[in-house]
Amino acid sequence: MSDAQMYLVEVEKKLVQAVSDYTNEERLAESMHYSIAAGGKRIRPLLLLSTVLLFQETIPSAAVDTAAALEMIHTYxxxxxxxxAMDDDDLRRGKPTNHKVFGEDMAILAGDALLTLAFQVVAMADLDATSLVELIRLLAETAGPKGMVAGQVADMRAEKRQVDQIELQAIHERKTGELIRFALLAGGIIGKAPKEDYVALDRLARKIGLAFQIRDDVLDVISTTAELGKTAHRDEVLEKSTYPKLLGLNEAKAALAQELQDATAILTLLAQKGYTITPLQRIIEQLALKEEA
Amino acid sequence: MSDAQMYLVEVEKKLVQAVSDYTNEERLAESMHYSIAAGGKRIRPLLLLSTVLLFQETIPSAAVDTAAALEMIHTYxxxxxxxxAMDDDDLRRGKPTNHKVFGEDMAILAGDALLTLAFQVVAMADLDATSLVELIRLLAETAGPKGMVAGQVADMRAEKRQVDQIELQAIHERKTGELIRFALLAGGIIGKAPKEDYVALDRLARKIGLAFQIRDDVLDVISTTAELGKTAHRDEVLEKSTYPKLLGLNEAKAALAQELQDATAILTLLAQKGYTITPLQRIIEQLALKEEA
Known part of the structure; x- marks a missing residue:
């Protein structure tokens, strides 16, 4: 178990504790806890913590708190x-979706609550005020109407029509990529990375983000619902543009391998500067597709 | 026109500019602009600006930005x-509601975007980092799962059953009261109020918040849809517990007058300390019911 994964236990604790401490309506807390506990892979927190470990040997509590906030945003x-009214999905991480259990009204409010709470958790983290403001600005920018929310809108617009690779990439860079960019840049801020390293972190984040999305698209095609823990072949039902649809399955797999190779090359350069890349390297390795039996 | 009202023009500009500058999906921006421009009374920004004027003669840009952020949260x-899935209303401020024009999916995302953008706008305001962090923490706390969102949940829970006055007050203190509390406390933070004045600001906010809600309930009973700009008698249709229903119409009017009298008493004490209370006083006067013809 890498150091970063060890600290994920702290992130889980923080997630549960923040919802319990900063919520005063029982059913709302249940709804928030339900989706928080639904067993995500915590890839975004792991990326944040692993980026801090590039620059520091230990993880400060502010990194744990910010990682928890990031996962709250992802969960909302x-x-x-x-x-x-959106994708209308009944299954998420192998369990009924939030609105299936708590009703649509509560699901909307639980989402709103997690989004808001994320900013509270960062604002209360143990870090100098200037860094906190920078983290909050970056979180809002990457999660908001130029980032993730814009990606959702673009994704919606792209349903039921053919988009080209450039548009598809512009969708994913915002829908999935921006929060991953937050993970790495926030790791830099909290890890007190030298200014000149942010360009590398940004490039690395874009490679990982794209790899992550292509992988998701490919898995949707080649997996069963049981394997995914969410409804498989959903993209086809929603007539979504995906990498396998656009490039063919084999080309999509090759594109994924290329992004991971590029990411590894950036990591190698960071290693040459004396940074500890092992935790990030391990995540990138896990993004590769397992050889099919 | 009071100074605070004059600065509302700046708040309007900031609202439009922030949505334009920090959104990169056209339809999303339209949806956000639509609800922002739907002609609210901007009571929360006005309260914030008027509170700054208690302590300072001029309004700094950070107050304008924070007032705009507050109105974004209210609008979302x-x-x-x-x-x-919530109140299912077709009319708001005399115009079709957001989802009626843009669809439910876009309305959900426009709300998410405005909520997120609010934090970005505060984080980018021209103020010392320590005050910004304090504002952001307070905004998240008052808008989130212990504040406004909790109030929404409690309000939902209270539909179609009788609640007593204590429970009704606990709903409104969060659903409406907490953002008003933010307005006054944020005004104190930005106006650099002495520490000992926050208790008075907090008490004043609670009086104004309660007055505001009782007034809303009373107007729902005694007004027409045209006068309100939203569907009248909606509370009755939704079987909501309201002050007129609980206390009777005349008692509810008396309760409103009492809250406003208490608020005026707090203001008088603040005036004795040499603070400029005129802008806040004017708002409180406007919360009184006009004599019926």
Whole structure:
């Protein structure tokens, strides 16, 4: 178990504790806890913590708190994305979606609550005020109407029509990529990375983000619902543009491998500067597709 | 026109500019602009600006920005509150509600975007980092799952059953009161109020918040849809517990007058400390019911 994964336990604790401490309506807390506990892979927190470990040997509590906030934002986006008015999905991480259990009204409010709470958790983190303001600005920018929310809108617009690779990439860079960019840049801010390293972090984040999305698209095609923990072949039902649809399955797999190779090359350069890349390297390795039996 | 009202023009500009500058999806921006421009009374920004004027002669840009952020949060809450899964209302401020024009999916995302953008606008305001962090923490706390969102949940829970006055007050203190509390406390933070004045600001906010809600309930009973700019007698249709229903119409009017009298008493004490209370006083006067013809 890498150091970053060890600290994920702290992130889980923070997620549960923040919802319990800063919520005063029982049913709302249940709804928030339900989606928080629904067993995500915590890839975004892991990326944030692993980026801090590039620059520092230990993880400060502010990194744990910010990682938890990031996962709250991701969780809220899934709750809202699954709503009947949006993707209308009944299954998420192998369990009924939030609105299926708590009703649409509560799911909307639980999403709103997690989004708001994320900013509270960062604002209360133990870090100098200047860095906190920078983190909050960056979180809002990457999650908001130029970032993730814009990506959702673009994704919606792209349904039921053919888009080209450039447009598809512009959708994913915002829908998935921006929060991953937050993970790495926030890791830099909290890890007190030298200014000149942010360009590398930004490039690395874009490679990982794209790899992440292509992988998701490919898995939707080649997996079963049981394997995914969410409804498989959903993209086809929603007539979504995906990498396998646009490039063919084999080309999509090759594109994924290329992004991971580029990411590894950036990591190698960071290693040459004396930074500890092992935790990030491990995540990138796990993004590769397992060889099919 | 009071100074505070004059600065509302700046708040309007900031609202339009922030949505334009920090959104990169046209239809999303239209949806956000639509609800922002739908002609609210801007009572929350006005309260914030008027509170700054207690302590300072001029309004710094950070007050304008924070007032705009506050109105974004209020606007998002109305968009989500009007959704079919929530109050299912077709009319807001005399115009079709956001989802009626842009669809439910876009209305959900426009709300999410405004909520997120609010934090970005505060984080980018021209103020010392320590005060910004304090403002952001307070905004998240008052708007989130212990504040406004909790109030929405409690309000939902209270539909179709009788609640007593204590429970009704606990709903409104969060649903409406907490953002008003933010307005006054933020005005104190930006106006650099002495520490000992926050208790008075807090008490004043609670009086104004309660007055505001009782007034809203009373107007729902005694007004027409044309006068309100939203569907009248909606509370009765939704079987909501309201002050007129609980206390009778005349007692509710008397309760409103009492809250306003208490608020005026607090203001008088603040005036004795040499603070400029005229702008806040004017708002409180406007919360009184006009004599019926």
């Amino acid at each position: 986006s899934l709750i809202h994305d699954d709503l009947p | 809450s109305l968009i989500h509150d009007d959704l079919p």
